[in-house]
Amino acid sequence: MSFDLSLIAETFPRLLEGLWLTLLLLGGSLVGGAILAAPTTWMLLHRHRLVAAPARVYVWMFRGTPALVQLFVIYYGLAQFEWLRGSMAWTLLREPFWCCILAFSLNSGAYTAEILRGAISGVPDEQREAARALGLRPAQIFRLVLWPQALRLALPPYSNEVVGMMKTTALASTVTLADITGIAETVAAETFAPYEVYLTAAAIYLVLAFSLEALLRKAEAHLSQERI
Amino acid sequence: MLFFVRLPQAWRIALPSFGNHLVSLMKDTALVSVIGLDEIMFTAKMATSVTQAPFTMFAVVAVIYLAFTSALSTGLRLLEQRANRHLVR
Numbered sequence: 382m383s384f385d386l387s388l389i390a391e392t393f394p395r396l397l398e399g400l401w402l403t404l405l406l407l408g409g410s411l412v413g414g415a416i417l418a419a420p421t422t423w424m425l426l427h428r429h430r431l432v433a434a435p436a437r438v439y440v441w442m443f444r445g446t447p448a449l450v451q452l453f454v455i456y457y458g459l460a461q462f463e464w465l466r467g468s469m470a471w472t473l474l475r476e477p478f479w480c481c482i483l484a485f486s487l488n489s490g491a492y493t494a495e496i497l498r499g500a501i502s503g504v505p506d507e508q509r510e511a512a513r514a515l516g517l518r519p520a521q522i523f524r525l526v527l528w529p530q531a532l533r534l535a536l537p538p539y540s541n542e543v544v545g546m547m548k549t550t551a552l553a554s555t556v557t558l559a560d561i562t563g564i565a566e567t568v569a570a571e572t573f574a575p576y577e578v579y580l581t582a583a584a585i586y587l588v589l590a591f592s593l594e595a596l597l598r599k600a601e602a603h604l605s606q607e608r609i
Numbered sequence: 610m611l612f613f614v615r616l617p618q619a620w621r622i623a624l625p626s627f628g629n630h631l632v633s634l635m636k637d638t639a640l641v642s643v644i645g646l647d648e649i650m651f652t653a654k655m656a657t658s659v660t661q662a663p664f665t666m667f668a669v670v671a672v673i674y675l676a677f678t679s680a681l682s683t684g685l686r687l688l689e690q691r692a693n694r695h696l697v698r
Contacts, residue, residue, distance in 0.1 A: 442671075
């Protein structure tokens with residue numbers, strides 16, 4: 382077997398066409414995940430068990446099953462329901478793109494909520510007590526005291542989540558989307574050179590992961606400065 | 610020295626991250642279906658074409674995975690407790 386360098390040069394621009402879809406899926410899922418994570422975290426930290434329980438079940442379900450299974454339940458599974466196929470939501474849910482966004486958002490939401498829960502409960506209790514002694518209202522305690530410190534604690538595990546989600550978007554290729562992996566599959570089938578094509582795809586993912594990590598490390602450094 | 614002094618201490622520190630890794634590896638096994646191996650995910654896909662009930666099939670797969678990962682995390686928690694048993698009194 383020979384290693385064809387000119388083929389890589391030919392494949393590279395085609396794979397880059399898939400980059401924007403990968404980034405779009407990543408961005409969409411992270412935004413969706415953040416929107417879901419906010420109320421979930423609030424519920425997880427709630428005193429009453431009845432409020433916390435549904436959030437715990439949600440987190441347990443989505444952290445305990447593979448993202449591929451979640452995606453297939455949504456993409457292939459939802460078609461089983463007649464009433465859903467007749468509804469307005471079907472115009473979105475029959476599109477593989479929106480199925481991916483929904484599945485990955487639900488997945489990311491569970492992980493992000495767990496990260497935030499850990500970070501907020503990681504802030505020492507004395508901080509809350511001191512804030513209360515100063516006469517701050519609960520909302521102020523959260524906004525001025527707990528949140529800034531929790532954010533600092535949450536960012537390192539959150540950057541793992543971002544990079545993990547970036548790799549999860551490769552699953553979109555299993556539901557016919559032409560992201561980096563999807564295009565790599567097509568090109569590999571055309572050229573009979575899976576080795577070159579998938580290695581090029583892997584290199585793109587590697588650069589992407591490295592850039593995301595660098596970006597988030599910058600954010601971490603920015604937050605760790607005491608600027609009060 | 611390695612077996613009686615260093616390993617028991619290293620084990621205690623390594624166990625939580627090792628456990629996380631084990632659980633995520635467990636979930637990655639679902640990816641095998643993409644290259645056409647005959648595991649649960651692949652079987653569910655086949656079953657779907659017969660039963661015409663994809664949601665039920667994949668939900669069952671999800672439940673199976675949930676059972677496995679939950680059992681795994683419980684086992685790991687017990688191991689962690691055992692590794693830390695000198696700390697609780």
